[in-house]
Amino acid sequence: MSLIIRDQLVTPPTWFSSFRDLTLYCHCFMHAEIVIESEDPDPYWKWIRARGGMDFVEDFVRPGTEEGVRLDVEPNYPRSVITDRIAPENVHRLIAQLQFCGRLA
Secondary structure, three states: OOEEHHHHHHHHOOOOOHHHHHHHHHHHOOEEEEEEEEOOHHHHHHHHHHHHOOEEEEEEOOOOOOOEEEEOOOOOOEEEEEEOOOOOHHHHHHHHHHHHHHHHH
16 A cells, blocks of 8 residues: 655644654554655655654655555545644544555555
8 A cells, every 4th residue: 555645744733753653653554655745855855854754755756646545635636634734633543544545445
């Protein structure tokens, strides 16, 4: 399963520790290949890399080029989980929704 995370969800108001928790869980327990979807990956790569967040992220991709379950800020694609941020109060809900969408594949 591929998990495609929208680039806007890796910077504040997302809590970076919650982003790490989510990607760790999805990589280890859901066996997801995690990619970040971005038109301009350079600033996001620098942001993530400086904070040690590339451990579970495979690559950056252009929008619409990858099939899979999406974590996005708006419903542009089927099998999308919509959120405005990744934070301690919503990590468990996001994981449950991603697991459900992954089973639909």
